[in-house]
Structures are given as structure tokens and as C-alpha cells.
Amino acid sequence: MAELENPSVMSKLIAFLSSLLERVAESNDQTRRVTTQSQRVSVFHGLSRPTITIQSYLERIFKYANCSPSCFVVAYVYLDRFTHRQPSLPINSFNVHRLLITSVMVAAKFLDDLYYNNAYYAKVGGISTKEMNFLELDFLFGLGFELNVTPNTFHAYFSYLQKEMTLLQPLSLVVVPSSRSVITFNDDEASHQKQQLAV
Numbered sequence: 001m002a003e004l005e006n007p008s009v010m011s012k013l014i015a016f017l018s019s020l021l022e023r024v025a026e027s028n029d030q031t032r033r034v035t036t037q038s039q040r041v042s043v044f045h046g047l048s049r050p051t052i053t054i055q056s057y058l059e060r061i062f063k064y065a066n067c068s069p070s071c072f073v074v075a076y077v078y079l080d081r082f083t084h085r086q087p088s089l090p091i092n093s094f095n096v097h098r099l100l101i102t103s104v105m106v107a108a109k110f111l112d113d114l115y116y117n118n119a120y121y122a123k124v125g126g127i128s129t130k131e132m133n134f135l136e137l138d139f140l141f142g143l144g145f146e147l148n149v150t151p152n153t154f155h156a157y158f159s160y161l162q163k164e165m166t167l168l169q170p171l172s173l174v175v176v177p178s179s180r181s182v183i184t185f186n187d188d189e190a191s192h193q194k195q196q197l198a199v
Contacts, residue, residue, distance in 0.1 A: 010069050014062055016165045017076060018055035021096055025054070028090040043131075043138045044095035044102075050126075057097050064124045067108035067115060073158050074111060075103035077149050078139075080157075086142050101125035102135040110147045 050057070062072070079099060083091060091099060101121060108115040122132035140147075 010062065010072075012165045013069075013072060013161060014058045015055060016161060017072065018053070018058050020164075021079075021091065021100070022054050024091050025093045025096045028092040031090075042089055042095070043134050044089070044098040046094050046098065049093045050097045052097070052126075054096060054100070057100060061101060061104050061124060065104060065108060065116065065121065067104065068112050070154070071104055071107040071111055073154060073161065074107040074149050075100070076161070077153060077157050078103045078107060078143060078147075081146060082139065082142050085144060089142070097125070098127070098135055099139075101127070101132075102139045105132070106136060106139060106147065 052060075058072075065071075079091070082099070082103070083089070089095070101124065105115075105118070105121040118132045118136060119129040122129045125132065127135075
């Protein structure tokens, strides 16, 4: 999508995705603390929470991975599929970074003609090549190797992200000729379908 080639759109997309993933991780961390609900520990879990923020991590991946911007939307689709197929592995602050680097790498390999190898992505992600290989394999099995994203699915996820990014923009004050002030959003709510996404 040509819109994704715009640097301001990508910076907003990264900011929104990181905000969304932070909220999901915090919510799942809180759920784990207050309930006895068991969450499976997997290869994606770190021993401690990474010190780098999710937004900084996504920005780092965007800067160094040199993958097409569409990979970030497809990575989001993959994360959503993964959480649906692996309900005992919810996204939390111990696994979100590893899930991100893996989902972007898998998306780049599936979408792009040219992409870096696992050793490069491991360096970008701050993990070993051996760990990156395990993460990729576990992620692919977790997805059931369902990597194809139809144009309709891509558009639905991208539209959802666009809508949410627009809603997060500050309200704009519009002056109407009758000198009354009206607060409006820069979005046509009626043109979007509601999507319920796990991530």
C-alpha cells in the first residue's frame, strides 16, 4: 500500500502498534498476577523484562530490518493469529519483544523478495542466532504455517489500524461560520467496519 511508504504514516503505525501491544502485555501481566490462570512458558519468554520499550524496539526493527512497511501490518496479523491459536501463550511483557522480532522476520521472508537472514535479525533483536532459529520454528508451528494473508485480510487489519491511529490524534477545533466552535474527529466513522482483534 502506497500509504505505508509515507514516513509519517509509518511512525504513527509504529507508535500505535507499540501502544496497543503495551496495553495488551500490561493487561495480561495484571491478569496473571490476580488469577491463578496458568500461562505456558515458551521459548518466547525471557527470564526478565527487557529494558527497551516496545516502541523503541519496533523503531529499531523498522530502522535496521529494511523490510517493506507492509511487513509490519502482516506481522500484526500473524500476532493476532498466533494468540488465537495459542491461547495459553498470551502476549505479556516477558515475551512481546521476541514475538515482535519473530513476526516481522517471518513476514519479511514471506512478503519481500530480498530479506536478511536469521543471524541479522537476531542481532537487530538482541538475541542469539540459535535462539532466533528456535523462535522462528516455534512461531511457524504456532501459526500452523498459515502465512498467507489475503488482500481482504490485509486491508481489514490496515483499515483497523488507520482508524485507531486517526482516533488517537488530538481533536481538532473547527470554527463554523456562525462563530460556534465544534470539536470533530478527522475520521469518517461510518465508513469502517468494526473488527474485534485479539491483539
